[in-house]
Amino acid sequence: MKHKLGMRTIKTAVGATLAMLISESLGLNYALSAGIITVLSVQNTKRKSLETGLARLNSTLLALGISCLMFTLFGFNSVAFGIYLLIFIPLAVKFKLSDGIAVSSVLVTHVLGEGTISLAILWNEVMLMVVGAGIAILFNLYMPNMIAQIKKDQDEIEEHFRTVLFCLANTTRSQAVAIDEEELFESLERHLDEARTRAERNRQNYFLEEMTYYVQYMEMRAMQYQVLTSMRQTLGKVMMTVEQSNLLADLTEHIANSLHEFNTADELIQETQTVLICCRNQELPKSREEFENRAMLFQYLNDVMHLLEIKRQFIQNLTPKQIELFNPQALEKATN
Known part of the structure; x- marks a missing residue:
């Protein structure tokens, strides 16, 4: 079986080698440790790599300070090292430096030895950490650009949403569930999960708050997916007249045709409110069964309203910078 070398593997191997060579050229003892630190510090994202590197540097300073005190008081022996761990580990956890516990303790054993x-x-140990973590941070400044893939995810998810909405419209109109409905929903859920993971990794490669946009977008679609599942369940419980089914089917199809990243949903919300008023003005139910069906009908329309409100809230929560960066022409067109 062939295995493709990933970018992280290549960066780890080259980075560890470079860290050891630099440490040796600086005349540092235990230069191999710098390579190990690099191996442990190469992360999947720029932000995570920087956070890990800074945390381990702070952890090293804390560890060296505590160990020096313990070795001075109790001597250079195993008991002193054990006491150091009893003090250092809880403090590292308290100050959110857990990532550096193992690496810092290895550096402390150098002092013990x-x-x-x-x-x-002490300078030798600090420099080993600086070189090892620094090389990892430097190598992680290059990350493959995922924007193109995320935009592709958006297009495919929106198309998938349209398909699901058309499927629900057909179910409403025909009062019969489509054979592939289950697979449509499962496939959409899987795609959303993958896209949300990708969007979060992309956000971690930037230090600008505006780059949370794609995460916000995927979270919005994930919330809408939950509403779609509720709409689907409601359709399985309600029996409608031809007039009611045509009203709901037309509305659902209009939403499917209007689905767009920057659609504010204002027009669709007004249309849904009109349908709600129309249903309220219909003849009152005459039996318990008709009453329950009418309740399910309103539940479906309330879910539709919730689906659209989620989208409107997403647009309203965008910052001016996000509007400027992410397709402002489309947003302007959608709000006119």
């Missing part, structure tokens, strides 16, 4: 404390020894 030296059997003495000096500025040169």
Whole structure:
């Protein structure tokens, strides 16, 4: 079986080698440790790599400070190292430096092995961390651009939403469930999960707040998906007149045809309210069964309203910078 080398694997191998070579050229002892630190510090995203590197540097400073005190008080022995761990680990957890516990403790064993404390020894350990984590951060400045794939995800998800909505419209009009309805919903859910993961990884590669846009978009669609499942369940419980089924089917089809990333949904919300008023003005139910069906009918329309409100809230929550960065022409057209 052939295995393709991933970008992270290549960066880890090259970075670890470079970290050891730099450490050796600087005359640092235990240069191999710098390579190990790089291996442990290469992450999937720029932000995670920077956060991990800074956390491990702070963790190293804390570990060296505590260990120096323990070795001075109790000597350079296993008991002193154990006492150091008893103090260091809880503090590292408290200050959210857990990622650096193992690496920092390895550096402390270097001091333990030296059997003495000096500025040169402490500087050696700090520089090992700086070189190892620094190389990892430097290599992680390059990340494959995922914007094109995320935009493709958006297009495919919107098309999938249209298909599902048309399917619900057909179910409403015919009062019969489509054979492939289950697969449509499952496929959409899988695609949403993959796209949300990709959008979050992309956000972690930027330090600008505006780049949360794609995460917000995927979360919006995920919330709408939950509403679609509720609409689907409601359709399975309600029996409608021909007039009612045509009203709901037409509305659902209009929503499907109007589906767009920057559609504010204002017009669709007004249309839904009109349908609600129309249903309220219909003849009152004469039996318990008719009453229950009417309740299910309003439940479906309320779900439609919720579906559209989620989209309108998404548009309203966009910052001016996000509007400027992400297709402002489409937004302007949608709001006119």
